[in-house]
Amino acid sequence: MGFFDRISEGLSRTRERFVESMNLLLDLGPVVDEDFWEELEATLIMADIGAPAAAAIVENLREQATRKGLENSAQVLEMLNGQIADTFAEGGRDILDGEGAVVLFVGINGTGKTTTVGKIAKEKTDQGRSVILGSADTFRAAAIEQLEVWAQRAEVEMVTRERGADPASVCFETLERAEATGADLVLIDTAGRLHTSDDLMRELKKVVSVVRKRSKLPVYLVLVIDATTGQNGLQQAREFNKALDLDALIVTKLDGTAKGGIALAVSHELNLPIVKIGVGEGIDDLRDFDSSDFARALVGDFAQEAQE
Template sequence: MGFFDRISQGLQRSRDKFKEEMNVLLDRGPDLDEEFWDGLEETLILADIGGAAACDIVENLRDQATRKALPDAYAVLDMLNDQIADTFTQGGQEILGGDPACVLFVGINGTGKTTTVGKLSKEAHDAGRKVILGSADTFRAAAIEQLEVWARRADVEMVTRERGADPASVCYDTIERAEAEDADLVLIDTAGRLHTSADLMRELAKVVNVVRKRSKLPVYTVLVIDATTGQNGLQQAREFNRELELDALIVTKLDGTAKGGIALAVSHELELPIIKIGVGEGLDDLRDFDAHEFARALVGAFDQRQA
């Protein structure tokens, strides 16, 4: 099964939910009246795409419908995939694209952050890069051991300290080791932080600031977000971005969720590119993000036979 097929399969619940709502809307007829536009915006919002993104998508489609004198709703829906793809924030290729970098991975517990860091380390090592891992999640019982398993699998060096050690000191040690080994990619796993805890977020901000000051490599802070959390994931992302000034997103657990639209909501509202998406537990289930493939998998296609 190709990766698009896996994305498509993973987003089937999201797509089915969206198409069900759209077909209800189309049953009333294909006229491009206010009821259609309002219904389209509401359907996009119900697909967890978010109010801001839904509003922009509909405004752009209305403008194109007027300029191109589109005949009916089906002509508009033919343009929906491209419009959704264009609504994602672009960029982020430099973070994991082969240039020297130090990347901090942040997020709440349970998003798949440690597994994501492990998969990325193997991918980079297999591509011939010199990778150093840092395990700055010194609080969660199994985090260090989990990352050690990935380090062995990827055949990369990992820096850590004893459980309960200061995470900022682990980051400092990791960067020193990376410089000594002339590593060109440093991946640091941080402890899961509840976005609702001011103290924990301040502590994480300290870790990020230490890395930004100490590293000679460009530093990027990437939020790993679980797609199944839906709109709660958007609130998480807002808080992390406010405290840490994020550079990009990785969206995990897109397989089987009915809330896949949240990827667009977060990317659009916070103006953050998505650099990877995960659709399963396997090593090959974390791939580069393609906005057009994602849009096609999220909403599918419409024609008059479906209405």
């Protein structure tokens, strides 16, 4: 099964709910009137795409429909895939695929952050990159052990300290080892933080500050969010971005969720590119994000089917 098929399968619950709503919209008739636009925007919002992204999609579709003189709702909806793809924030390629970088992975517990870091380490090592891992989650013993397994699998060095050690000191030591070994990609796993805890977020700010001051490579902050959390994931992203000024997103657990639209909601509202998506537990189930593939998997071909 190709990766697009895995994305499509993973988003099947989201797509089924979405297509059902869109078919109800088409059942209202072919006329493109104010009721059609209002129902379309409401349907997008209910798909967890979020109000700002839904409004932007509808506004742009309106402009295109007017410019092209489209009067049939199915013709308008044929453009929906492309418009969804264009609504995602662009960029982020240099973070994991540039010449060199330090990447800190942040997020709450349970998003699959540590596993994601390990998978990326294996992928980039296989591509010939010189990678080093930093286990700055010193509060959860399982996180250190989990990352060690991935470090062994990827055959890369991992820097850690005893449980309860200062995470900032782990980051400092990781950067020193990266320079000493000539690593060009430094991946640092941080402890899961509740976005509602001011103390924990202040500690994370300290970690980020130490890394930015010490690193000679560009530093990026990537938030890992769990798609199954829906709108809660959007609120987490808002708080992390407000505190840390994020650079990009990785969206995990898209398989089996009915809330896949949240990926678009977060990317658009916070203007953050998605660099990776996860659609399963396997090492090959974390891949580069492609907005066109995602839109096709999310929306399907209901507009074409409706015209047949």
